[in-house]
Amino acid sequence: MRKLLIILGPTAVGKTDYSIDLALKYGSPIISCDSRQIYREMSIGTAVPSAEQLAAVKHYFIQDHSIHDIYTAGKYELEAVALLEKLFDEGHETLVMAGGSGFYIDAVCNGLDDFPPADQELRASLMERLHTEGVESLRLELKFLDPESYETIDIANGQRVIRALEVCLMTGRKFSSFKTNPLKKRSFEIEKIGISRPREELYERIDRRVLQMVDEGLLEEARGLLPERELPAMQTVGYRELFDYFDGKTDLDKAVELIQRNTRHYAKRQLSWWGRDKSIIWKPIV
RNA sequence: GGUGCGUUGGCCGAGGGGCUAGGCACAGGUCUGCAAAACCUGCUACAGUGGUUCGAUUCCGCUACGCACCU
Numbered sequence: 001m002r003k004l005l006i007i008l009g010p011t012a013v014g015k016t017d018y019s020i021d022l023a024l025k026y027g028s029p030i031i032s033c034d035s036r037q038i039y040r041e042m043s044i045g046t047a048v049p050s051a052e053q054l055a056a057v058k059h060y061f062i063q064d065h066s067i068h069d070i071y072t073a074g075k076y077e078l079e080a081v082a083l084l085e086k087l088f089d090e091g092h093e094t095l096v097m098a099g100g101s102g103f104y105i106d107a108v109c110n111g112l113d114d115f116p117p118a119d120q121e122l123r124a125s126l127m128e129r130l131h132t133e134g135v136e137s138l139r140l141e142l143k144f145l146d147p148e149s150y151e152t153i154d155i156a157n158g159q160r161v162i163r164a165l166e167v168c169l170m171t172g173r174k175f176s177s178f179k180t181n182p183l184k185k186r187s188f189e190i191e192k193i194g195i196s197r198p199r200e201e202l203y204e205r206i207d208r209r210v211l212q213m214v215d216e217g218l219l220e221e222a223r224g225l226l227p228e229r230e231l232p233a234m235q236t237v238g239y240r241e242l243f244d245y246f247d248g249k250t251d252l253d254k255a256v257e258l259i260q261r262n263t264r265h266y267a268k269r270q271l272s273w274w275g276r277d278k279s280i281i282w283k284p285i286v
Numbered sequence: 287g288g289u290g291c292g293u294u295g296g297c298c299g300a301g302g303g304g305c306u307a308g309g310c311a312c313a314g315g316u317c318u319g320c321a322a323a324a325c326c327u328g329c330u331a332c333a334g335u336g337g338u339u340c341g342a343u344u345c346c347g348c349u350a351c352g353c354a355c356c357u
Contacts, residue, residue: 011322036322046322074319103321112318123320154316157325163318179318232320239322261311266322272315 002088002188006033007098008105008274009195010267012205014285016049018195019098020057026094029058029087031080033099033108036236038076039067041225044218045238047209067225067233074117077107081186084108088188095188102273109192111184116170118163126162138165145169148176194274194282203264210260213238222246237262 005026007019023030032038036046040063048062060083065071080097087095099105130138138161143150145168153160153175164175197205222242228234229243238259245255274280 034322035320070320072319073321077319101321103317103319103323107318110318115319117319154325157316159320159324160317163320167319175318181318232323235320235323237322263322268313269315269322273317273321275315 001093003094004084004186004188004190005094005096006105006109006190006192007096007195008033008100008102008192008280010202010270011100011263012047012209012267013195013197013202014205015098015100015195016047016053018285019096020049020053023057023096026096028092028094028096029060031083031087031095031097032059032061033076033080033097033101033104034061035071035073035076035101035104036233037062037099038065038071039063039233040065041067041228041233042221042236042239044213044216044221045236047213067228067231070118070120070232072117073101073103073107074112074115076104077112080104080108085187100270102270105192109186109190111186113178113180115167115175115178118166119170122166122169123162126166130158130162135161138162141165142168146174146176148174152176192277192280194280195285196282197285202267206263206267207260210238210256210263214256218242237266 005022005028007015007022009015019030022028034046036042037048038061039046042048043063049059054062061076061080084095084097097105097108126138135156135158138158139150139155142161142165146164149164149168153164155161167173167175167178218238219242222239223246225234225239226243226246229240234240241250241255241258241262244250244258245252250258
């Protein structure tokens, strides 16, 4: 009976400790599902597990990709599912996955439709147009190429418009025609456990953790990544605020406050993402 | 004690006799290959009290508080 146990929850709830205990109990490695801890160039700001924690349990998808290679939920689905199959085949009955990237988790659980991956050149040129011409122009083109998508996607969201448009342009097919809501069959059973805490407590932990990151040297880490600030992977809470500080746009106290606030916002969005997933079993943590 | 100025929602902040500024926070939400991203929605306040007026947060008086100056 192959079973995938997914430990999820907002940032800073305490997933790492919880999942390590669970992994040890089942003799499972931990398959991380975190869109930022996957990058080797960041560690303090992404709250990667400590050396001891990594030594205690084998972790996958922790700092094994580079910010220079664009990573996506689609790639994660491919890599993670392949890894899971392999580990199950090797004899694991229960595997533990843990992370906070809802989109990535869903990609593993339900699968994405077979859209073509983004073509970076096309993506870049569309981004350029978004900045010069504005969304309206792209919207109109989408309305012409794929009226269905125009009606259903979030037209105010430039990123969404670009994605739909790029698929149309790349394939000559409508973006909407790819959508079949796959719910791919996986060879294993899935159980999702959500770790929860009272909002107030969660926010306190977040604020405290940010201060701790600064003590641990977040500034130096961010300064070293300043040249890479334009990379998609560097659009990460904890770094962009510091980049502004290095630019002299804010003072340090303000930057730290913003990191705390933006992390709280992030946590709230995570909660909102999982709010509609009725299959999650929520467990309050103490 | 006197004179002048000010008092706007959790915070910042514009305005001004009838037409709910805006921003931030906060709350809720969207999400099919950038997702720690991007985007959407909600939040009707003008210190208190009399008066003028058809109608006052906006005008006038008084009270309270704050600031400045004078004695």
